[in-house]
Amino acid sequence: MMQQGHPPVASDNKRDKVSDEEWKRACQFRTSVERWLDTKQKTRAQAEAHAEELHVSPATFYRLVQRYIKKPNTSCFLHSSKKTMPRTGRLTKDQEALMTSTIDTHYLNKRRPTLASAYNELRVDCQLKNIPLPSISAFRKRILSVAPKTVCSKRFSVKHANEKYKLEQGHFPYAEYPLQCIQIDHTPTDRHLVDPENRCVIGRAFLTTAIDCYSRACLGYYVSFAHPSTLSVAMCLTHAVLRKDKWLLKRRISAPWPMHGLPGIIHTDNAKEFRRNLFVRDCQEYGISVLFRPLGQPNFGGTVESWIRNMNRQNHGQPGSTRSPPNKNSDYNPEKDACLTLSELDRRWALFITGVYHNKVHTEIGMPPMAKFEQGLQIMYEKYGKTSREPEDPDRFLLDFLPQVTRTVQKYGVRFNHIEYDGEILDHLLNMGEKRSYTVRYDPRDISKLFIYVPSEQKYYPLVYRDKSLPPMSQYEYNIITREAERAGRALENETQIVESLLEMRRDTEKALKETKHHKRKRRQKALQPSNNPSTVPAINNGERAKHVDGNKLATTREADRDKGGRSEGRKAVYEFDPKILQTGIDLE
Template structure:
């Protein structure tokens, strides 16, 4: 039987299936442009994109064989030919900081040209003069960037990458910083070449080996445009370009140009699904497109916000929403906001500043930008939409309202009636059928209409065209999972005291480097279900699922595991083995079941356990007797748990 494909993943009625391992990592994009040739996943034929349709997510295409035209969904098409970089089929952690920094500097050099200016020779020449490189170099960097659609295309093509830092000595680094601050960032505005000569002059005086011209250029390119303008005597220009104005946001000129993300506890007490008794407030992470005010993604959880909830919100925003709506029982509803954001704007919380998150965003062409300190206007859009949502929530039974005065004598827990699943369905229904369709006061039209104008254009505005989609959804999701490095021993790999083993590890057991030091390998873990981890094979450049070595161990979330370890430690046991964890988990679940009717905390714990089990991990191995074991990806692709689970209960 031929199974339909969805986003590069084989799909059956039970979900998504693949081979036992994840295929080659592919961070390419599907760029929908008129005249381009694509492969139709449904019939395997090649089609030319003829025109965009007024109906969202629909395209007019021409069959290259029969020359007949028809209308297809954008999600049926995949790239026919790509300028592939097989050397980039590696995990992000395999690219050293030095190579990554160089790629970022190249990106800063071409960033102003990534719109129409890249097709204007005078603009490329002017930018080349600004950054001190040959125009041909900029053209080469633009071609490399566009071949992948992200900063990953700018990583130098070498035989391989090794972890490491810059080769500059501390003396060289200090001297470069001094000259840039004192000489280059000056209102006289010296050129890059003059700065290079000044650094070499200072090196000669101080008897320090002079760094290469390319190294100095890269360091200068690392300076943000705002800082360059402000410190080189162009403060007014920097202020006009980068300071937000009332009811506006810098550079939010088209759909997905700027997306804002923030968290909030929901002003609603929810109940567990079994006893229908209160278990506290859930947490919501939401992402809004500033240009259109469309909601592009969200993440709802019983656990406090963390870097995982941010990452999953971003990934959900990029992916199409058809299956999400079907899973929630909202057939007939439309949510056509999808695609890669250019910039994601967040506050300065630690969950947003994680290095893994920043690198994951960069690898997929997303610029992660933090709200300037003391500038609350930068967060106004997301805060207003969260406030709008909470006002609607205040009409639901069980609301906590926004303050004690509003609540008055209202008993939120007594009035609570909605489970987490029911609230999620209500929330998405409100987003797609009310908020997106209602006239927005700042826009004068609905977010849905504004999005459509941004995509297709009208008599006053030129549309930007359809957003780009990921070639491979699993690469996107794996890139955003938390990563861990460990050595591989004869009994497998141990993470947080839990042992994992599979034959995929055998060839790396007790592996060491040239100095005899044990090698560490990369693993990624789904916090919601830690019964398996994903091992990145550095030679095959594939991910393999590695289950618990002890097959008697049940599925559990990181939250449950930490709770069990805490209980065991509180009993005075210094050494914790797997049997203790198994016994402790069984005991804890039995206690939760017995006390669920009596205490809110226990019911919340039981509901977490149910939610984690029902949602399942992103990627799950289905055990079969055949040599090749398929992998099942659940329909709720982004239902992950959070990493930071040490927060107290929220009443």
């Protein structure tokens, strides 16, 4: 028996009698339904997008899917002409036109009014035009009949509607074997961290990660408090390409992480650190192509975006988690609950990647990323005759992706950030008598050493401080010194000022640490001191003798009062504290 509301299906011997337009529409239904059934992860938004494409409601689209499952042919989408006729409503044309006008004017706008508010506007318009007011249920049905994508675009934005309801045509980019294409992206972590010395809250770190598009394996990552930059990309790419045995040993991790090798394509967004010509050329030097996703379309980077969400989800429910998106109505303060340092978070993520993520079945590929990567290496060799590539000089690979400047060699050496550097190779370059500019690489984490590239030898040579009294510092520290110097009205022109500024900064830091520890100690001592209010001092039972602490430090006056024949002080206790008790935390009980 056919359910009520379902149009009867045309028989097979009548399919040649339908019009070309009806048959074409039935073919469109079948194409859309088959695409939906081929999708592994089905969502409500995708169903609404299919319904929008077919100009039907989501409920009708679901019925079409069930109809095709029961009878998988094109004829199942053909209806009799009687049932395909639109249903005639009970409302007049004036009521329908007024509701349509009210919805367009008072509901579909960026102020996003409620249905009740729009219905009140309809009430006013009906009274002004002397038209009977339709019921609110009829008005609600007219709103629900508007395409969801249209509602989203007019009440929010066209971009948001396209992101929510646009059909994603498979995965991009396609990969047929491991390391053919990887995706790199940045994100702030959903967790507050503390400093390792005083356990004070510092803030959230930034994560840069590289994901293999074929196996969904994590090839490498880099986490730091510094905002995403050229250094973040260089460190992440180096971690992804090189072997990780020493890296895991340093973090006391026994689980394997065999993924490594030079990728064929790096797929990124359009951030400035990726758009630099130097980064593109450095990649091309190692046979790596750089591919940028279309502007404003993050779905093209869905592989790495999905992995980032998965990683941040591991922080949710843990101490210091921001619980993205944060709940404004919650009393939970993640900064007060933060407990992990940057190195502890780094090790925690490494344990999760090597021990859990790589060995757990991935829903999109149907197997663990570790097994998929190993399987892909065999396919890569047997089908394409390729093996994973590795850089010949691992140390130079990192140098080739570090930030660079152009400098000339002078008698004093090489000057960078108003600091002079020297090295054995500089004498040779000066004796050549050829004045030219050289490429100098530097690590922003430690600018005490530079690396000058000699084209004739195709090799980097280290340069160190000319003034040996200069302490190691980062580019961040140097920038702070420069700003403070400019604020004080002087310029940094020699190393003496740099040393003085560094020493002054460190003295201020040590002083601040001492002050912080002193105030914390005072608060703890104050919390342990007895109150002056007698009611807060615990009374000792008359029938019990108080315990002595360190001989005569704590006793009652009950015996003394009894010798004197008095009872006025018999119910009071006198406490004598040893200062050592406050320091050692000895329990008075």
